[in-house]
Amino acid sequence: MSIxxxxxxxxxxxxxxxxxxxxTPLSETGLKQAQAVAQRLAGLKIAAILTSDLPRALQTAQAIAAATGAPVTTTPLLxxxxxxxxRGQPYDSLPYNPLTMTEAPPGGESVAAFQQRVAQAFAQMVELxxxxxxxxxxxxxxxxxxxLLAQHLPLGTDAMPLRVGNTxxxxxxxxxxxxxxxVDCTRHLDAQIAHDAKSLSGG
Incomplete structure (x- = not known):
């Protein structure tokens, strides 16, 4: 069995x-995406769900729980x-890329602190x-x-996705x-897009 x-x-x-x-919660599109990934996972033997308790992640996890019947555990480590x-500022309004800054922004986390927390989250995943x-x-x-891909899973940096897709x-x-x-598969969204297009066309 897998993670x-x-x-x-x-x-x-x-x-x-x-x-x-x-x-920040999910948008209407995000809620549909959550339903799509939930239906994808419904055919698998999902025994448990571990999730960040931030609303956008928890809403996604709740959709998966509804489709699979698996219990949900939340953790701030994720x-x-x-x-x-x-937070609240557009990326393009800043004179640097905030996603690659190594130091801690005011009131935030440095890369080192973030990576340490992710390591704890990975240990919790494996244990659960x-x-x-x-x-x-x-x-x-x-x-x-x-x-996780960079520090704990055997993915070379050349294969790292430029952006991890929603759901x-x-x-x-x-x-x-x-x-x-x-890695980073969103094929369930293709079916969702096709379904929405069919609904709009009255088919």
Whole structure:
């Protein structure tokens, strides 16, 4: 059985390229994406769900729970990197790329502190997966998944996705070396887009 990493659905601030405050919820599109990934995972033996408790991740996890019947456990260890006073600001309004800054912004986390927290989250994932009979779904945020791929999963930097897609699915083995079976897959969204197009056309 595996660990299945899922990024949360789209939010209005994802679209606006804005650093997100903690309380940002999913958009209407994000809610549909959450339903689509939930239906994708419904056919698998999901035994438990571990999720960030930030609304955009928790809403996504709740959709998966409704489709699979799996219990949900929340943890702040899976929060997105805390950008402190920069939250709420558009990326393009800043004179630097906030996603690559190594130092801590005012009131936020440095890369080192963030990576240490992600390491704790990974240990929690592996421990929980070892206690359940089935797959563990983990719902979290884009930078967390990138940090997991870079630091804890056997993905070379050349293969790192430029951006982790909303509700993308990444699957890895539950035991070392945590072999990757799938990275950043959003094929479930193709079916959602086709369904929406058919509905709009009256088909």
């Amino acid at each position: 299945i990493l899922v990024r949360h659905g789209e939010t209005p601030l994802n679209v606006a390229r804005t650093l997100q405050p903690a309380e 929060h997105e990197r805390n950008f402190g006073a920069l 997966r070892g206690r359940v009979d089935g797959h563990l779904a983990v719902v979290t945020h884009g930078l967390v998944i990138r940090a 993308s699915v990444t699957i890895c083995g539950a035991t070392p070396p945590h072999a990757l079976e799938l």
